[in-house]
Amino acid sequence: PKGGNLDWKKTPCRFCGVGCGVLVGIENGKAVAVKGDPNSPVNKGLCCVKGYHSVIALYGKDRLTKPLIKKNGRYVETSMKEALDLIASKMKETIADYGKDAVSIYGSGQWTIPDGYVASKLFKGCIGTNNIEANARLCMASAVTGFMTSFGIDEPMGCYEDIDYANVFVLWGNNMAEMHPVLFSRLLDQRLKRGVKIIDFATRTTRTSMAADKSIIFKPQTDLAVANAICYEIIKNGWVNKAFVEKHCNFSKGLTEMGYGMEDNYQFNDKPENISFEDFKGFLNDYTPEKVEKISGVSAKDIKYMAAHYGNPNTKVMSLWCMGPNQHTRGTWMNNLIYNIHLLTGKISTPGNSPFSLTGQPSACGTVREVGTLTHKLPHGVVMNEEHRKHAAEIWNVPVENIPSKPTYHTVEMFRALDRGDIRFMWIQVTNPMVTMPKLKRYRDATKKEGRFIVVSDVYPTPTTDIADVILPSAMWIEREGMYGNSERRTQYFEKMIEPSGEAMSDTWQLVEVAKRLGFEKQFHYKEETHIEEIYNEYRRHHEGKKHAMAPLDVLKSQPGAQWPYVDGKSTQWRFNAEYDPACSNGEKFHFYGKPDGKAVIWQRPYEPAPEEPDTEYPFWLCTGRVVEHWHTGSMTRRIPVLHKAMPHAYVELNPGQAKEMQIKTGDRVKISSRRGEIILPASVNERGVPERNQVFVPFFDENMLINDVTLDAFCPISKQPDYKKCAVKVEKA
Ligand code: SF4
Numbered sequence: 185p186k187g188g189n190l191d192w193k194k195t196p197c198r199f200c201g202v203g204c205g206v207l208v209g210i211e212n213g214k215a216v217a218v219k220g221d222p223n224s225p226v227n228k229g230l231c232c233v234k235g236y237h238s239v240i241a242l243y244g245k246d247r248l249t250k251p252l253i254k255k256n257g258r259y260v261e262t263s264m265k266e267a268l269d270l271i272a273s274k275m276k277e278t279i280a281d282y283g284k285d286a287v288s289i290y291g292s293g294q295w296t297i298p299d300g301y302v303a304s305k306l307f308k309g310c311i312g313t314n315n316i317e318a319n320a321r322l323c324m325a326s327a328v329t330g331f332m333t334s335f336g337i338d339e340p341m342g343c344y345e346d347i348d349y350a351n352v353f354v355l356w357g358n359n360m361a362e363m364h365p366v367l368f369s370r371l372l373d374q375r376l377k378r379g380v381k382i383i384d385f386a387t388r389t390t391r392t393s394m395a396a397d398k399s400i401i402f403k404p405q406t407d408l409a410v411a412n413a414i415c416y417e418i419i420k421n422g423w424v425n426k427a428f429v430e431k432h433c434n435f436s437k438g439l440t441e442m443g444y445g446m447e448d449n450y451q452f453n454d455k456p457e458n459i460s461f462e463d464f465k466g467f468l469n470d471y472t473p474e475k476v477e478k479i480s481g482v483s484a485k486d487i488k489y490m491a492a493h494y495g496n497p498n499t500k501v502m503s504l505w506c507m508g509p510n511q512h513t514r515g516t517w518m519n520n521l522i523y524n525i526h527l528l529t530g531k532i533s534t535p536g537n538s539p540f541s542l543t544g545q546p547s548a549c550g551t552v553r554e555v556g557t558l559t560h561k562l563p564h565g566v567v568m569n570e571e572h573r574k575h576a577a578e579i580w581n582v583p584v585e586n587i588p589s590k591p592t593y594h595t596v597e598m599f600r601a602l603d604r605g606d607i608r609f610m611w612i613q614v615t616n617p618m619v620t621m622p623k624l625k626r627y628r629d630a631t632k633k634e635g636r637f638i639v640v641s642d643v644y645p646t647p648t649t650d651i652a653d654v655i656l657p658s659a660m661w662i663e664r665e666g667m668y669g670n671s672e673r674r675t676q677y678f679e680k681m682i683e684p685s686g687e688a689m690s691d692t693w694q695l696v697e698v699a700k701r702l703g704f705e706k707q708f709h710y711k712e713e714t715h716i717e718e719i720y721n722e723y724r725r726h727h728e729g730k731k732h733a734m735a736p737l738d739v740l741k742s743q744p745g746a747q748w749p750y751v752d753g754k755s756t757q758w759r760f761n762a763e764y765d766p767a768c769s770n771g772e773k774f775h776f777y778g779k780p781d782g783k784a785v786i787w788q789r790p791y792e793p794a795p796e797e798p799d800t801e802y803p804f805w806l807c808t809g810r811v812v813e814h815w816h817t818g819s820m821t822r823r824i825p826v827l828h829k830a831m832p833h834a835y836v837e838l839n840p841g842q843a844k845e846m847q848i849k850t851g852d853r854v855k856i857s858s859r860r861g862e863i864i865l866p867a868s869v870n871e872r873g874v875p876e877r878n879q880v881f882v883p884f885f886d887e888n889m890l891i892n893d894v895t896l897d898a899f900c901p902i903s904k905q906p907d908y909k910k911c912a913v914k915v916e917k918a
Pocket residue numbers: 197198199200201202203204227230231232233234235236364365366367
């Protein structure tokens with residue numbers, strides 16, 4: 185398009201959790217162009233390759249445009265009315281035969297805020313089951329439990345503007361250059377302008393390591409030990425900010441038992457116990473840099489180098505992380521440990537001093553964490569708390585007894601319940617678990633068992649629509665109205681810009697239609713033309729108050745988003761700091777008001793080996809992850825020809841020395857097998873990649889090479905988030 189006559193409209197990008205503002209050019213009812221929004225404080229006019237090509241994903245040849253029902257093993261087209269009638273009658277039948285907890289819904293951080301909100305209201309408030317989960321459990325649950333245990337309230341205290349003030353950036357297992365490319369470009373920009381330092385602390389060499397000032401490689405799982413060694417050095421060298429720690433921190437220790445939930449119906453308790461600073465200091469004696477060098481492979485010199493940056497009173501440090509510390513069988517602990525470093529030095533909640541946990545999906549924060557689409561959560565608070573249940577029930581217009589006080593199944597357990605037959609009906613929206621679940625074969629087989637009924641709402645056919653009894657075509661992104669919430673607590677609105685493909689309907693309205701058919705007209709009284717506004721206004725009521733207030737819709741419509749808490753017409757950029765956060769009320773400079781005594785917690789968290797490590801039979805570590813060209817499972821970006829051509833399939837990244845010994849060249853077929861399954865895929869041997877001979881990396885986006893048939897379903901006992909970064913595999917030339 186020439187661009188001159190286009191009608192440009194603003195929206196957040198469809199893909200990742202950075203939440204770039206983009207402008208979409210509309211011509212004759214079609215989205216024909218995209219550019220970065222220069223007014224967006226997130227990306228200031230820039231996009232990455234996915235953002236620049238995003239509108240092409242709306243027009244793939246095989247868009248789902250009609251509902252499909254499986255009859256005698258074949259999919260036949262039907263009307264939307266018939267499909268929605270069938271879903272509602274199957275839900276009624278399942279509840280009558282097996283009880284409320286036999287129906288479930290599984291969504292994602294790609295749900296818009298209204299999608300997740302109506303799903304939660306329908307399942308928790310109206311049907312009366314806590315069987316709602318989202319795939320964000322697989323990517324940021326440890327970040328949530330990290331925040332909750334350290335601060336008592338979720339989500340980062342800082343914002344992206346911290347990048348403009350920090351002098352040192354420590355990236356903890358975070359390949360930002362490829363996973364959060366636009367944000368990473370802001371780091372590089374600051375290096376050009378101010379000479380800031382970037383330290384990449386990771387298990388493999390990536391584009392981030394190449395761009396960093398220093399790359400430090402650690403053995404998988406030993407980040408726990410290195411973080412403790414940094415704390416040891418901070419205390420030993422007198423770099424503790426004593427005034428801050430005495431006034432604003434407590435010390436605790438918690439769960440120390442082993443076990444990673446690999447069996448069904450596991451039970452764990454995290455019982456905290458207060459300890460003193462001296463106890464904490466004594467505990468760290470096991471983590472001198474010299475001792476940790478032996479565990480981690482990181483030299484004592486490099487550990488001291490990292491500690492010195494945190495300890496230097498003249499530097500401002502931003503720590504950034506995402507899947508590395510989160511997809512970890514001790515993910516909660518890893519999050520706690522990074523906070524420990526910032527709390528000990530008092531480098532927190534001020535511009536440039538910022539422990540910053542990034543998210544992967546466009547609304548992992550906005551929908552999953554803030555709306556609360558997890559089994560234990562409510563839009564404000566948790567189901568275990570009676571006051572929180574009362575608050576939700578009043579807004580939802582349901583009796584409080586409707587909302588069960590006990591969580592049911594987190595994601596891995598939800599699929600195990602489907603396998604056992606405790607769950608009989610599952611509705612999957614806007615996610616692709618038949619690519620992303622760990623130990624995938626078990627859960628794929630579960631969906632195919634007799635007596636299970638699966639509904640899948642999506643925009644393209646995927647391995648997950650393959651297992652559906654009913655497929656609903658969903659309206660995608662700007663084909664409907666909605667909001668996403670990004671990693672820096674920024675809620676962003678987008679209007680409906682084009683008509684949906686065929687009979688595609690928004691996930692929100694699909695749920696509203698089924699809710700009405702289930703008899704909940706009173707709770708789902710929304711009008712089709714105004715339902716997004718009505719739902720958002722209702723949702724805002726859950727978060728009223730200075731600690732979590734959400735911006736009004738007219739503000740979201742007129743601005744490139746707003747950051748909660750939104751108080752007195754202003755976004756809050758730095759929480760817990762009285763200078764910026766109106767919720768601080770203790771008269772001090774800092775107030776960690778998520779905890780009853782206003783103090784953050786420094787946790788004693790030890791190093792533990794991974795549940796499955798390489799051995800003689802399976803001698804390699806396997807790490808999985810993403811590539812810059814594809815969003816998540818590639819179901820949308822693989823329909824964008826230029827991105828598909830740039831990265832057409834998955835590969836296994838091998839260390840050059842190891843590849844030589846095994847006589848494997850780039851492009852050779854390689855078999856990767858574990859105790860759970862095997863796949864064959866082409867080798868990639870180059871200097872980018874795994875440093876050690878016993879490590880391999882495979883991206884997970886390719887539905888034709890499902891690496892999750894090989895991965896392990898062990899998870900962090902506190903967050904229940906699985907570890908996709910470590911398991912033991914065998915590598916052979918195929
Ligand atoms: Fe979209 Fe993320 Fe790329 Fe920004 S960095 S353009 S939000 S995919």
